[in-house]
Amino acid sequence: DRIPVDVVAAIQELKQSLNAVILAHYYQDSEIQDVADFIGDSLELSRRAASTDADVIVFAGVHFMAETAKILNPNKLVLLPDLAAGCSLADSCPPDKFAVFKAQYPDHIVISYINCTAEIKALSDIICTSSNAVKIVKQIPPEQGIIFAPDRNLGRYVMQQAEREMVLWQGSCMVHETFSEKKLVQLKVNYPNVEIIAHPECEEAVLQHADFIGSTSALLKYIAQSQGNQFIIATEPGIIHQMQKAQPQKEFIPAPPMNNCACNECPHMRLNTLEKLYLAMKTRSPEITMPEDIRLAALRPMQRMLEMS
Ligand code: CIZ
Ligand code: SF4
Numbered sequence: 001d002r003i004p005v006d007v008v009a010a011i012q013e014l015k016q017s018l019n020a021v022i023l024a025h026y027y028q029d030s031e032i033q034d035v036a037d038f039i040g041d042s043l044e045l046s047r048r049a050a051s052t053d054a055d056v057i058v059f060a061g062v063h064f065m066a067e068t069a070k071i072l073n074p075n076k077l078v079l080l081p082d083l084a085a086g087c088s089l090a091d092s093c094p095p096d097k098f099a100v101f102k103a104q105y106p107d108h109i110v111i112s113y114i115n116c117t118a119e120i121k122a123l124s125d126i127i128c129t130s131s132n133a134v135k136i137v138k139q140i141p142p143e144q145g146i147i148f149a150p151d152r153n154l155g156r157y158v159m160q161q162a163e164r165e166m167v168l169w170q171g172s173c174m175v176h177e178t179f180s181e182k183k184l185v186q187l188k189v190n191y192p193n194v195e196i197i198a199h200p201e202c203e204e205a206v207l208q209h210a211d212f213i214g215s216t217s218a219l220l221k222y223i224a225q226s227q228g229n230q231f232i233i234a235t236e237p238g239i240i241h242q243m244q245k246a247q248p249q250k251e252f253i254p255a256p257p258m259n260n261c262a263c264n265e266c267p268h269m270r271l272n273t274l275e276k277l278y279l280a281m282k283t284r285s286p287e288i289t290m291p292e293d294i295r296l297a298a299l300r301p302m303q304r305m306l307e308m309s
Pocket of ligand 1: 040041042043115129130173199201215216
């Protein structure tokens with residue numbers, strides 16, 4: 001298939017003819033964000049996916065997010081522009097190894113961060129996101145043991161905030177672990193009034209310097225409300241596109257990675273391109289599918305989350 005010269009116009013036309021909705025995560029390239037109908041974090045996007053009357057969901061994000069959309073919309077066609085757009089955090093928790101780990105704690109319940117595969121969701125009791133994790137953990141009776149998966153950084157942060165012991169699966173996100181505490185401290189010296197804002201997937205050494213910690217949506221709200229004019233952003237820098245649109249007069253500086261490369265961009269997210277998005281719509285593939293028993297088992301802890309948050 002040839003790519004049309006005006007790929008944006010071709011995508012708009014396909015959107016009409018397919019009755020499709022394009023959902024894009026904050027970590028997508030700016031040009032993808034600009035053709036999307038909705039831009040959000042993984043939870044907002046799955047909520048949008050659950051309430052859409054479109055026939056086709058084009059998910060510009062990573063595989064577990066498109067899977068989440070499919071779990072909520074078994075009868076819709078869910079397209080992911082590049083099936084290889086995985087997630088190092090989701091991959092750090094393979095279902096077979098996790099099942100063995102879980103069996104060591106038969107009396108514990110499993111709370112999993114939404115950044116995990118459908119198989120891990122199916123092995124979980126409650127799903128959470130970075131916005132509602134603390135709230136959900138606080139609702140669990142104190143004598144009840146908890147396994148938290150897959151992100152050890154979010155897990156440790158939730159343990160501190162909820163003042164609660166949990167058994168942590170030792171997974172992590174390669175993007176949020178690339179920030180350098182040393183370079184962050186050096187950078188801050190050049191901007192005396194800067195505020196550092198961070199996602200809780202970052203390591204503790206980085207989080208201890210943060211003036212505000214929150215989910216991507218919470219970070220976006222924060223920069224709008226704050227009196228400050230300069231912010232260092234310790235999460236994937238794709239979000240800066242929406243920050244600049246919302247607050248053009250303010251300055252957003254990506255937190256520095258350990259190596260001098262663009263490695264704080266998520267390589268999985270960035271596999272999606274405008275051209276692949278067009279081709280996915282044109283060919284109605286690649287499509288997200290999963291066995292119905294896994295889907296139903298993964299849906300149950302998602303519904304628990306929606307009841308508890
Ligand atoms: O790191 C991610 O992939 C995040 C923060 C996803 C999300 O939207 O919560
Ligand atoms: Fe996964 Fe991290 Fe990329 Fe998010 S930023 S999709 S958690 S690898």
